[in-house]
Amino acid sequence: MKGRLEIVYRTPKGAEVAFTSEEMTAAKALLMAEDLQKSGRLKQAIFIDRSEHEWTTIQLKAYLEEIKTEPHNITVYFDGGFDINTRKAGLGCVIYYEQNGKKLRIRKNALVAEMETNNEAEYAALHLAIQELELLGAHHLPVMFTGDSQVVINQLEDEWPVMEKELTSWLDKIEGKLKEMGIQPEYKLISRKNNQEADRLATQALNEVEVTSQSEWK
Structure with a gap:
């Protein structure tokens, strides 16, 4: 599954900015979102697939785990x-x-x-x-x-x-x-x-x- 990652990033002073990534696989999107979460400045991360369906990182992780087999x-x-x-x-x-x-x-x-x-x-x-x-x-x-x-x-x-x-x-x-x-x-x-x-x-x-x-x- 491929799609784009939409994130809201918060700076140390409280300013927020939204970013939309280029198209990537669901696995790569989850990896990027989890890495950004470690910074403590990620307010929101949503993965949007090609059908415009929205996935939270929790839902995306569950999906990737489910399809492994x-x-x-x-x-x-x-x-x-x-x-x-x-x-x-x-x-x-x-x-x-x-x-x-x-x-x-x-x-x-x-x-x-x-x-x-x-x-x-x-x-x-x-x-x-x-x-x-x-x-x-x-x-x-x-x-x-x-x-x-x-x-x-x-x-x-x-x-x-x-x-x-x-x-x-x-x-x-x-x-x-x-x-x-x-x-x-x-x-x-x-x-x-x-x-x-x-x-x-x-x-x-x-x-x-x-x-x-x-x-x-x-």
Whole structure:
């Protein structure tokens, strides 16, 4: 969870001033607030998440303690590759997350048939990632979804209209599942160069090389 920290600081002579931080993680915000409290001059500290929900430091500490054993700080990379001759698509996704004090990674790909376009393959890759999130037990938290398809990312963000029937079907399926899981999606467009891991998995799937793995990373 990310948001901003709003604090009211009191000087030794009683003057007060309010500050608003840049966006940061909840863990960093709590660390900053607790450090300021040690000075004895912090009058108030409120964390405001991206949904404009306000958290006291006590509530924020309880929340961070609660999610330690659950998947959190999740970032998903997805990519789809399409073979126009066979109408097959290779889907690849990588999920980075934290759980029980460890940084973990899931890598998954799949080969599917009867695709129409590369954009449909991209949507199918995102749907594969969401299925993996469901198996992981991720729910009721923000998730960053990262891909290199400008069309798909802009459609997911409602910046571009969805005209194709098959893409509308995928979009409805994805949004329905995210709502069911309580996932608050954020979308980020990156270059193909920065999406190499998911791209490689998609290519491996097209070459009928199946990958399913979970590992710790640093």
